[in-house]
Amino acid sequence: MGADEDKSAIKRSYGQYCGLARALDVVGNRWSLLIVRELLGGPARYGKLQAGLPGISTNLLAERLRELEQSGVVQRQLDTDSNAIAYTLTDWGRELRGAVTELVNWSTPLMISGPRDDNFQPRWLVVALESLMEGKRTEVPATIGFEVDGTLLTVRVDEMGTRVALEVDGQPETVLRAEPMVVLGLASGMLTTEQAIASGEFRGERLDLTAVFGP
Known part of the structure; x- marks a missing residue:
């Protein structure tokens, strides 16, 4: 050697x-x-x-x-x-989940520019959404699908908190198809619900989105 x-x-x-x-x-x-x-x-x-x-x-x-x-x-x-x-x-x-969550939240300004030439895999959004939406709760359960690059992520928010799943059986009624930076912008609070809908393709109940992310 x-x-x-x-x-x-x-x-x-x-x-x-x-x-x-x-x-x-x-x-x-x-x-x-x-x-x-x-x-x-x-x-x-x-x-x-x-x-x-x-x-x-x-x-x-x-x-x-x-x-x-x-x-x-x-x-x-x-x-x-x-x-x-x-x-x-x-x-x-x-x-280490807590440390990863804090770093993801801290990175929000760095994500505004979009992926540019960087690699991206939709499943990376699972950890990102769990981190950015930590603490979000709703009295009435809301299930939202985010479709990114042909991959569906399902987000369920209720009084217990937020849970994100990848490619679960069955599609939720409320789905937003959008670029990753739009989904991250909505989850981080940098985009309103209306801005996110205008930037993608939406079907389902707007009330589900507004219950979680506001108007």
């Missing part, structure tokens, strides 16, 4: 007795939090993780998974459907 390989094998640390520094020692490497994002939706096999992380090399994904596993953030389990290995967050790893 050469000198450069020796250096790359050494786990880097900020060397600071500070909670933020030590947290970044664990999840501050490039791709680490995006792996967490993928696993917040549930266990995933290696191929699914790689498909959800366009641009990451096979070797780097394996390295990041190994680091997160060694740190106690990720663990392996048997996928009973395929009898293959899947990766999942540990209980401690799932506690």
Whole structure:
């Protein structure tokens, strides 16, 4: 093994007795939090993780998974459907949801410009919508579908809070088909319901949208 390989094998640390520094020692490497994002939706096999992380090399994904596993953030389990290995967050790893939520909310001004040339996968909206709509509740349950790039996300809001699902059986009656930046703008409060409807294709009950997002 050469000198450069020796250096790359050494786990880097900020060397600071500070909670933020030590947290970044664990999840501050490039791709680490995006792996967490993928696993917040549930266990995933290696191929699914790689498909959800366009641009990451096979070797780097394996390295990041190994680091997160060694740190106690990720663990392996048997996928009973395929009898293959899947990766999942540990209980401690799932506690990163709060940090991911705060970062998604903080990122709102950065999303105004739209995707431009960036990769985009509709299922990334699951974590984004859960984060941006955290705390939203309605006395009367409302179910809304957001159709983005041919993928349907179903958002149900009631007195228990907000739940987002991907490609569930059956379509909700209220559906807004729109670009991702429109859906994010509505969820973040930067677009009104009327502006979002005007920017996409809408069918169903406007009352469902206004009950959740206002007029």
